[in-house]
Amino acid sequence: MLIVLALDAPESTRTGLLAAAAAAGFEARVADDGRGRPVIGVSGDLHHDLLAMQGIDRVLPKHKPYMLASREHRQDSPSVVMVGAVPIGAGRPVIMAGPCVIEDRSSLIENARLAQAAGADILRGGAFKPRTSPYAFQGLGEDGLRYLAAAREATGMPVVTEVMEPDQVDLVAGYADMLQIGARNMANFPLLRKVGATGKPVLLKRGFSATVEEWLMSAEYILAGGNRDVVLCERGIRGFDPAFRFNLDLNAVPMAKDLSHLPVVVDPSHGTGRRQLVSRMALAGLACGADGLIVEVHPDPDNALCDGAQTITPADLAAIVRKGRAIQAALLDPTTIGAAAD
Amino acid sequence: MLIVLALDAPESTRTGLLAAAAAAGFEARVADDGRGRPVIGVSGDLHHDLLAMQGIDRVLPKHKPYMLASREHRQDSPSVVMVGAVPIGAGRPVIMAGPCVIEDRSSLIENARLAQAAGADILRGGAFKPRTSPYAFQGLGEDGLRYLAAAREATGMPVVTEVMEPDQVDLVAGYADMLQIGARNMANFPLLRKVGATGKPVLLKRGFSATVEEWLMSAEYILAGGNRDVVLCERGIRGFDPAFRFNLDLNAVPMAKDLSHLPVVVDPSHGTGRRQLVSRMALAGLACGADGLIVEVHPDPDNALCDGAQTITPADLAAIVRKGRAIQAALLDPTTIGAAAD
Amino acid sequence: MLIVLALDAPESTRTGLLAAAAAAGFEARVADDGRGRPVIGVSGDLHHDLLAMQGIDRVLPKHKPYMLASREHRQDSPSVVMVGAVPIGAGRPVIMAGPCVIEDRSSLIENARLAQAAGADILRGGAFKPRTSPYAFQGLGEDGLRYLAAAREATGMPVVTEVMEPDQVDLVAGYADMLQIGARNMANFPLLRKVGATGKPVLLKRGFSATVEEWLMSAEYILAGGNRDVVLCERGIRGFDPAFRFNLDLNAVPMAKDLSHLPVVVDPSHGTGRRQLVSRMALAGLACGADGLIVEVHPDPDNALCDGAQTITPADLAAIVRKGRAIQAALLDPTTIGAAAD
């Protein structure tokens, strides 16, 4: 159940509710509702006598297993997550772009500058790469992190990069502005707990056969650790048609936004696995309400070290950004405001 | 293989190629390339000596099993399909809307007027309904067709309705402007042959576990019968997340448009099965390049006889049309022209 | 709801219940429960006053939408379906075998003799073939049916073959002992109605993305037409791993047998699409309770006209039959009787 306190609720109410929850054997978490009021989430039902304490504004019987991630928890006030100075979820679509894997210092900085010129807000790039084969290149590791920091220095863009295991979290958090949890690790609960204990924003990719509810439960692990800055990322699900590497599941975007207050971005690069589809699916993602995109960009995709088949050029990215901003304007134009997309 | 003839190719070349194909035991079909030139598709490789005949402009070794439906067959010239006076595939998104099932004469006409006022171009409505249960209402049958004709009379909108078996085709074609093949019948080959032999445009829904190639092969059945007016319709695939009735697979839209010259529309109503998702997925469909939408609309969705859970109101439709037109303009705006969405 | 009458129930009770159902606007069907007692299935709830009529033995509130196909409808008495003199569902696994497509008269008779020598009970062979491509060989048609009849004459085995459209049903039923509905036609409701109106047993393949409930609803269409002789056939579902053409879904076998009284057989040829897997998956099908197998067999699989990649030799079939009979004995051996497989 969710208990919303009034702004002037006495401290005794708060501590009383937490104590009652503990006495009943329930988990309890305090967060705020996005409008400054404390919300106490309790993993069970407290007796109604307790709910008569002074300063309780509203009681919402909990229907969803992800109480902190649920829309109700913030009373329909969407979260805005700051990555450096870039707000995600504040209306303007955010563009994260960069190479699949960091190749070397100078090419990363060049790539970052090109991506920024094309409209990117945040630089992405892999230093630690999960690879299906133990014999494939696994990334530059800490050197890659250093190059990321150098590219941030050079461009001013904050950087996001993947972290693959609990023991890496502190290292990666020492360099990155945002920690990415890859699709294969969406249900790596020890890793989720660990990033939940850092102060860094987290980009949580959806597992490629995870339900939307399972995705939100994984977000709940991070939120329950005290880290409120989670951004969801749809990146394609497994399907039956071998013509697609993955099926970007845009249905999950409006669904996740209806169920949760967390921002949602879309990865049309991994989500389709095919360069020819990236631009159109990116625009579709923005049209159905995504708060941003994460895209693999390389000046010379055919010679990228990794994932070239799904990587686009900075020029392609610039076109996406231009059209994406126009779509956003179309959705917001007062003459077009209505039930759709709201 | 595909053989494109010159505009002034002698008749002897055409008949010679057809005879040679027949002699070799291959199927051969003649169509035109969208620019007036005849294209002969042959289901095998003719000897290169034959390909030296006078008036042969180009020879394309066939890579795809759907030669008539392939993009190459029309040399990258997209098809435009006329439904009554409404062109599908000509740039402006076409809106097909109406009730899931025709309930009675007056409510259909009222629904048609409301849909038209909201921006619909074509009226949809089911007279013969495929129902999972033999005990469920199966539609009004020919009475429904009569009411459709009356609604066309009242509004001027052409009408599209489903045909379920070969013996119904002539009856339905006697009333409808466009014949719909439902998802469950995408691989009902006798039915495809039969609609291929009519002069009516066909709306071919994708089976909910069909690959894009299988979908195009089903279109090929219709085209091979001599009917060139096929519009593809993506309507959702089976997925693993029980939160969705179906997963609207927008990836299939740009993919089908890249592989084929046929127009593609999107059905966000069946494709999601949930009213709350319809508007946003409709806009996403247009943003990734669909040529139109087919939407279930009812003045009072909660009291619709069928599929109320995925049906929207005329006011919702009007908002989709407004925003959809703005998205289309955004995609076409010269200042936003680029690689994306092309 | 299901109403079981006593053996000596007066005729007035039966007619009274049917009249009451009709008055209430419900569908009603009479069948028997496998032990001679009439069961009336009603597609709604009759008033409890009516249920006090004389001769009503038991009333089962209906939980499933497929009342005639449900296990409850026959009070847990499994159906046995006779195909010629061969009982399916009577304990001994039934083997249906033969070529994918009938090639010519003499090779069919040879194939039938080899299959019979290997242990087959029923001959299968396609005369009308659903093909993804309009240009592929579509079967010999009525000639194929004649050859089937000749092979029956030569071997004494009953024959099963596919029927693809309502207008073909009478023709095919004139030759075949059992009508096969292919996976692509599982939801071809006009075809189901038509085979429901014949007196021939029906082999109903599961659609490759149909749920078990949808499969039973399709069986209900046939049963509701008055045809009680339906055998279900699991033949593989669509999956995400391109290493498999289809995924034989054996889970559906015990599930369908728990939910329904109808016999269930397994098609490991289409279900896997790979010859190397056929034998082992056939045995697994029998081990989880299937009432039989349908297998593609050819003396020279690599030169079969169709589906050679999933076709086995008569010698392979003989090994399956030998091991399958041993597995059946193992499951039935009194020293091994227990909770498993019951």
Added chain:
Amino acid sequence: MLIVLALDAPESTRTGLLAAAAAAGFEARVADDGRGRPVIGVSGDLHHDLLAMQGIDRVLPKHKPYMLASREHRQDSPSVVMVGAVPIGAGRPVIMAGPCVIEDRSSLIENARLAQAAGADILRGGAFKPRTSPYAFQGLGEDGLRYLAAAREATGMPVVTEVMEPDQVDLVAGYADMLQIGARNMANFPLLRKVGATGKPVLLKRGFSATVEEWLMSAEYILAGGNRDVVLCERGIRGFDPAFRFNLDLNAVPMAKDLSHLPVVVDPSHGTGRRQLVSRMALAGLACGADGLIVEVHPDPDNALCDGAQTITPADLAAIVRKGRAIQAALLDPTTIGAAAD
């Protein structure tokens, strides 16, 4: 490429090949072929001059990306993995059984004794449990491991339990005879590397949307670390039918055994999620060639702390063991030996 050395190959050949591989920038691993001969796997093609060294018995151009896991690597000699004194892959099906989660010391010992009396060879039980919800019981941790060791002491059965993160591996390996990698961690590459560096056998569950090739690539991570004792476990994939929690994919069993030398066991408890299906799918798993089963057993499944819906009783297990042994005998009986299941 795989290079098989003769038994009497000089050491200089071995070191020469490794040096040549290193010089060429390839990974190289030495293992044996199951018959005592060294096999060198090289992640690229060595120049044919090098392959003329003395003592090279055979060279196999590598076709599969999982060289150590491939069947060819051991020249078709299947691996036998010892867990304590229990051989897996040696012909006799191995039964792993026990509770989903360890509840307390005495109930675990009781459960172990009941499972052993029913025919179990190895005790399973969760001490660290991956749970979708951060608020759900996560297992007893090290206390659970101690109880497992006590149950081994009491029964003599070796024990298998899950390890969820690299930092837990040493702790768990200190108690367990076999380390389980759960389905959610199949692509947790840091964890795979870590268990690859221990001397303990590993039970590698297939991810619920992993292809068979991806599964074998994950095994390759462990093998490449020097740990040869990997057992594969099929535990159900995601499907579209909400009637099933997961779809046990038995097709993967013969496929994995054809592609790899590693033993394969089946988990019908998680694989179906429904108690009623466990016994029949367990027997089907053995019939298609699995080397064993892992089953959730509890004396009182309805009151188990976890997964009761898929847990069976010791009596059910005893019936599975009896019938499973009979099936195995049926498959091996000389009068039933043939192509099937070989």
